[in-house]
Amino acid sequence: MAMKVEAVSAESIKPSSPTPSHHREFKFCLLDQLAPPFYVPAILFYSAPDDKAALDSASVSGNLKTSLSQALSLFYPLGGRVKGNAAIDCSDDGALYLEAKAHFELSEVLSNPDINQLQKFLPFSPYRVIPNIEEQVILGVQFTFFNCGGIAIGICISHKIADGASVSAFLAAWSEIAVNGVDGEANLKTPFLKASEIFPPKDINFQMPSGVISREKLLTKMFRFDGESLGRLRARFGSTAPTRVEAVTALIWKSAVEAAGKRPDWTKKYPPSSAVTHVVNIRSRIRPQPLPENALGNLWQSVVAPLIDTNKGVELQDFAGSLRKSIRAIDGEYLSVLQGERGLAKAYESLTAARKLAESSAGKMELYGFSSWVKFPFYEVDFGLGRPTWVCTTGLPIGNMVFLMGTRCGDGIEAWITLHENDMIEFERNDELLQFISLSL
Template identity: 80%
Template sequence: MAMKVEVVSTETIKPSSPTPSHLRNFKLCLLDQLAPPFYVPLILFYSCPDDKVALNSASVTGNLRTSLSQALSLFYPLGGRVKGNAAIDCNDEGALYLEAKAHFELSEVLSNPDINQLLQFLPFPTYRVTPNIEEQFILGVQANFFNCGGIGIGICISHKIADAASLSAFLTAWSEIALNGIDGKASLITPFLKASELFQPKDINIKMPSWVISNEKLSTKRFRFNGESLSHLRARFGSASPTAVEAVTALIWKTAMETARKRPERNENYPLSSAATHVVNIRSRVRPQPLPENALGNLWQITAAPVMDANKGAELQDFAGILRKSIRAIDGEYLSMLQGDRGLAMAYESLMAAPKLAASSAGKMELYRFSSWARFPFYKVDFCFGRPAWVCTTSFPTQNMVFLLGTRCGDGIEAWITLTEHDMIEFERNDELLQFVSSP
């Protein structure tokens, strides 16, 4: 039976206090200017507390709305509207807030999630690029109330001003206000809003890479790695000692490359090599003073791992080694240059790393894109009804895309992998992969 979610109310939540006139024109930083014009989606599911029959939707909604309004006064650009590709008009027009009724039990989602059904828990379509960005909300929230008393908080934030780290910072601040009010810890949750001073905006007239929705039939599935299986996986690398993210990335990349080799249509034009890109959060890498984790903006760069020959027997260590080397290239020296006169050229080169690799191969290379959200504290977001039972994103409509998220226990990784349908069938029965994948 299909899971039905019905929106029952819609309103706009404005900041609790007006944005001062001298802050109304918020400059986008250079990296924001180059960011894609779609939404970053996240859903947090909360089970009904054991000591309550059901969470009272009226009181929960009241607290969510009040605390959201107060959080918007701190993160005031999120209550404004994008103005061209240079600034946000912090006009306090507010964020969208929807309340919805999920006519089924939360356990149906947690026990056997249907990834195609998750979009209905979100306030906006996520990866659909639309031309009228200046008329759109920057932030949208949908509070979904289940029959059992559980709650799902779906949130979308515009990628023109925020990345996943920014979303995490906002959720942390919002939940802190919901728990304890805006007084007392406001100084700890006030965001860093000066990215444009470090990465100064430019007059951009270059052709941006297109965000193409794949025409192939795609399949998105999640693969879970618990703490024990990650320990076993990392032991496979010997003295290389990769991080958990590096180890999982290497395993998925190697498995995907082996999968591609087994395609039935393999011929002389078959992809002979593969490469991987990874999104790198640059906040902690800026020198001489690292940026705080609650810095608002698109503070990331894309690094491309060199090409691997699919016809040569590469080991996990090989994949992890070139991956680590490419990530470490995004260092303090690189970021100092990114802040200088060559900043635009370097940032554009980062964005074009994947398209250039694909173009240079004349169709004989398979490209895999990775982005890790595993370190963000989404599972600590508490709106007065405990920690989330599950935090997830949605499928990305482009093949060979991988998102890595953390798990509730804190020591695992959940990989959301989008491949073509025929590749996914072969991928999910790979013997080496299955040695480390945990049961759902």
């Protein structure tokens, strides 16, 4: 049954202090210029406090709006508008703030999350085609109040200026201000807003294409791996000791390839050849001085694991080894080139590597994309309502995409996986995968 979420109001929240004239133009860094013109979405769900019958929605909303205005003064580019593919006009036009009423209980969402229902808690569709990006808000927020007194805070930030780490950093600062005030004894850190000095922009007009929505029948499902199952999974690799993310990626990758190999039109004995792309946060990898985690911008690179020839037969360790080797290639030397005169050429290598692999295999290859938010502290975002009960994003509306999220307890992983319908049916039956899944929805 469809869950009814009714819009109540909409307004623009402007920064509490005018942006100084010398900050009115915020330059994109090179990696921002190459980022897709979508939004990065996140939704945080908060249960009603045990010691109260219900939250005062007006009081919570008032605090959220006041603290949002103050947070926008710190993250001043988020209150502006995109200016071509070079900069943001920080004219303090403000962020979009919506309020909505959910005519059902929060427990209905938590017990059976669905990607189509989840988007109702966002201010707008994050992957809509944007006719004129210069007219769009950079930041949108939706505050939704449930019948039970619980709330949801949905946020969309333009990918032209933010990645997952940027969204996490903004939410952390906003929530600190909501609890302690901008001048209080808060653990408030001034954001790093100089990525363009690290990765200088170029005179280019290239943008990632906006039409990513698949025309094929897709299914998105969530698979949860708890700490105990992850421990067993990592033990399967022996002395190679992969990280949690590497282990889960290898397992999902292998299971998905085996599912694809069971398509009716695939007649060979082994599954099709395959490769993965994986997003790597580069903030801590920059040398000689790593960037702080609250650095605003698209400070990531997408690596491509070398093509695996499944006709020779491969084990779980082979998938993990291929991934780890590719991730480790994003080192100080790589990033030094990315910052220099050859930065644009190096960035293009990252963007075109997957396409070249597909061309070299005459299109007979399955490519899977992974992005991990596991280490981002979304579950520490406390607006005075306690820690979130659940935090999620929404997967890309394109096949073979995987988002990895952390869990509230801190030691698990939730994998939001989008596959073609027939592949998902086979994927869910994979015996090796089922040994480690603690919950699937």
